[in-house]
Amino acid sequence: MRIKTFEQYQTAYQQSVEDPEGFWAEVAQEFQWKKPWKRVLDWNFTEPNVKWFEGGKLNITENALDRHLADKADQPAIIWEPNDPEDEAATITYRVLYDRVCRFANVLKKYGIQKGDRVCIYLPMVPELAIAVLACARIGAIHSVVFGGFSARSIADRINDAGCKMVITSDGAFRGAKVIPMKETVDDALEKCSTVQHVIVMTRTRTPISMLKGRDHWWEEEVKHVDANCPAEEMDAEDVLFILYTSGSTGKPKGVVHTCGGYMVYATYTFANVFQYEPGEIHFCTADIGWITGHSYIVYGPLCYGGTSLMFEGVPTWPDAGRFWQIVEKHKVDILYTAPTAIRSLMSFGLQYVKDHDLSSLKKLGSVGEPINEEAWHWFKHNIGKDRCALVDTWWQTETGGIMITSLAGLTPEKPTYAGLPLPGVQLMLVDENGQEIEGNDVSGNLCIKYPWPGMVRTTYGDHERCRQAYFSTYPGRYFTGDGCLRDEDGYYRITGRVDDVINVSGHRIGTAEVENAINMHLGVVESAVVGYPHGIKGQGIYAYIITETKPDDPEMFRKDIAATVTRVIGPIARPDKVQFVSGLPKTRSGKIMRRILRKVAEGDITNLGDTSTLLDPAIVDEIKDGAL
Numbered sequence: 001m002r003i004k005t006f007e008q009y010q011t012a013y014q015q016s017v018e019d020p021e022g023f024w025a026e027v028a029q030e031f032q033w034k035k036p037w038k039r040v041l042d043w044n045f046t047e048p049n050v051k052w053f054e055g056g057k058l059n060i061t062e063n064a065l066d067r068h069l070a071d072k073a074d075q076p077a078i079i080w081e082p083n084d085p086e087d088e089a090a091t092i093t094y095r096v097l098y099d100r101v102c103r104f105a106n107v108l109k110k111y112g113i114q115k116g117d118r119v120c121i122y123l124p125m126v127p128e129l130a131i132a133v134l135a136c137a138r139i140g141a142i143h144s145v146v147f148g149g150f151s152a153r154s155i156a157d158r159i160n161d162a163g164c165k166m167v168i169t170s171d172g173a174f175r176g177a178k179v180i181p182m183k184e185t186v187d188d189a190l191e192k193c194s195t196v197q198h199v200i201v202m203t204r205t206r207t208p209i210s211m212l213k214g215r216d217h218w219w220e221e222e223v224k225h226v227d228a229n230c231p232a233e234e235m236d237a238e239d240v241l242f243i244l245y246t247s248g249s250t251g252k253p254k255g256v257v258h259t260c261g262g263y264m265v266y267a268t269y270t271f272a273n274v275f276q277y278e279p280g281e282i283h284f285c286t287a288d289i290g291w292i293t294g295h296s297y298i299v300y301g302p303l304c305y306g307g308t309s310l311m312f313e314g315v316p317t318w319p320d321a322g323r324f325w326q327i328v329e330k331h332k333v334d335i336l337y338t339a340p341t342a343i344r345s346l347m348s349f350g351l352q353y354v355k356d357h358d359l360s361s362l363k364k365l366g367s368v369g370e371p372i373n374e375e376a377w378h379w380f381k382h383n384i385g386k387d388r389c390a391l392v393d394t395w396w397q398t399e400t401g402g403i404m405i406t407s408l409a410g411l412t413p414e415k416p417t418y419a420g421l422p423l424p425g426v427q428l429m430l431v432d433e434n435g436q437e438i439e440g441n442d443v444s445g446n447l448c449i450k451y452p453w454p455g456m457v458r459t460t461y462g463d464h465e466r467c468r469q470a471y472f473s474t475y476p477g478r479y480f481t482g483d484g485c486l487r488d489e490d491g492y493y494r495i496t497g498r499v500d501d502v503i504n505v506s507g508h509r510i511g512t513a514e515v516e517n518a519i520n521m522h523l524g525v526v527e528s529a530v531v532g533y534p535h536g537i538k539g540q541g542i543y544a545y546i547i548t549e550t551k552p553d554d555p556e557m558f559r560k561d562i563a564a565t566v567t568r569v570i571g572p573i574a575r576p577d578k579v580q581f582v583s584g585l586p587k588t589r590s591g592k593i594m595r596r597i598l599r600k601v602a603e604g605d606i607t608n609l610g611d612t613s614t615l616l617d618p619a620i621v622d623e624i625k626d627g628a629l
């Protein structure tokens with residue numbers, strides 16, 4: 001499965017287009033299957049219905065763990081760096097990880113979890129998070145990891161949507177100088193959930209928490225009393241592996257569903273090739289396992305490929321802005337995969353936090369989550385990569401399961417701010433508003449994918465129609481990414497950002513409708529409209545226009561109250577950065593908000609607002625312009 005030269009990439013790409021089934025069958029052969037598949041691919045993008053390796057039987061944990069025991073049992077699978085640099089790091093070998101996963105899988109079984117049951121995981125970045133994920137996969141339970149920054153209400157929504165039977169959490173979490181409650185948040189969430197029967201609680205901060213008899217159980221106690229052996233459940237390639245919630249342009253977050261076979265093949269193939277992973281290298285992906293990047297490039301990709309994955313509990317700026325560089329030095333990290341927002345934030349602290357650290361172990365750098373601006377690209381390449389490390393800018397989505405557009409570290413030419421070329425198996429197309437394909441180079445349009453790849457979303461949990469609507473209905477017969485994109489004269493792709501009502505704040509996907517719903521719940525709010533605007537560190541910030549029943553007496557306090565409501569409803573990541581109180585919103589006669597105008601004002605570009613003659617009340621535009629923040 002390994003591509004080693006640019007020419008090999010070109011050949012592989014060619015083959016993957018001419019004979020996709022042959023291509024992926026060859027890659028899939030390198031994994032351990034309990035039974036071979038009967039059919040490589042069955043698909044249509046109308047229902048949609050996508051099946052890879054149908055009839056094939058496997059368990060992803062046998063690929064991530066068991067098969068490495070023969071020759072890599074004592075190699076580190078996970079290196080864990082705690083929040084506090086004074087605390088001791090942990091090294092978990094493949095043998096130990098295998099053992100801990102099997103034991104914990106038996107705890108899940110003891111509390112009635114069976115194949116197909118859904119388990120919610122709400123944990124900080126501790127090894128137990130990876131162990132819980134793998135333990136679910138071991139017995140065929142479907143994990144739904146919820147990022148630690150979400151509110152009780154968001155957890156409850158996700159638990160209820162998936163009908164989870166169990167929650168796995170910790171007493172608290174360390175994040176920089178803060179101690180954050182976890183179990184307490186779960187307790188609040190569970191007030192609204194009737195499907196959860198058991199909660200397993202891992203000890204991290206040893207903060208006092210409530211433990212309900214019959215429902216709540218300590219992780220450390222439970223693993224003492226179970227068998228060390230746990231046979232891997234036989235899964236069909238198309239059985240669900242996990243659900244991961246993500247925001248779209250409408251409604252509540254949807255549960256993106258990934259299945260066992262295709263996801264395994266795709267996450268591993270992309271990990272091996274994009275980062276050109278060599279045995280023994282230390283791969284440090286700074287994402288949280290609560291997001292897809294952590295699923296694919298901290299847990300499944302590296303482990304299925306027999307690599308060593310470094311997991312970091314803390315934040316990049318505590319105790320100081322040199323924390324990443326100190327980790328690189330301490331663990332001799334070879335590959336550093338992070339996000340533009342982190343790079344920009346660390347840039348702003350200046351080079352004094354970089355210069356005292358030995359970064360000579362680094363060979364490859366990666367960026368993900370949002371478009372990387374030229375300045376951040378060069379800073380990363382020059383000051384961290386010392387101009388000798390490869391830098392890959394990887395474009396992909398929760399729905400794609402793995403990286404789609406990127407350069408291959410050291411093999412394909414790099415172009416600052418360009419993700420680059422599609423990986424083998426990825427058939428891209430740019431379309432105009434009418435869905436017409438835009439051919440040739442030096443063009444731009446909306447980014448679609450015209451052929452299935454193994455890691456793609458199969459459905460949205462509990463609501464297949466929503467999956468069709470969200471991804472396959474805008475341009476019939478195509479998967480629509482929601483991103484705008486340009487293809488330059490050399491055929492390189494550059495992602496220009498979302499063209500729908502999704503904003504990308506510090507690499508976190510947030511639907512504007514979700515934030516509006518939260519704001520509208522606040523006492524005294526009549527209506528609101530939320531748009532993104534360029535933000536120096538976060539990439540995009542959240543700008544909210546709010547109509548209130550009466551003019552707020554203390555606008556500053558009102559803004560803070562609104563932030564508190566949004567934090568309670570969604571979580572701190574969705575708090576508006578700017579709030580402008582308005583007496584009306586620019587609506588067309590049919591009642592549609594003209595977001596284009598709101599975006600322009602939020603961007604500070606009020607010179608050319610375009611045609612406003614179709615507005616119900618054009619005067620409102622002047623008021624909004626005058627009050628712009």
Ligand code: WTA
Nearest residue numbers: 368369370371393394395396397398495509
């Ligand atoms: C954006 C994260 C530009 C894009 C893996 C996409 C990017 C959304 C890049 C998915 C990149 C991700 N360059 N934009 N390299 N990577 N995006 O689901 O808008 O959290 O649609 O997946 O992030 O975000 P998600």
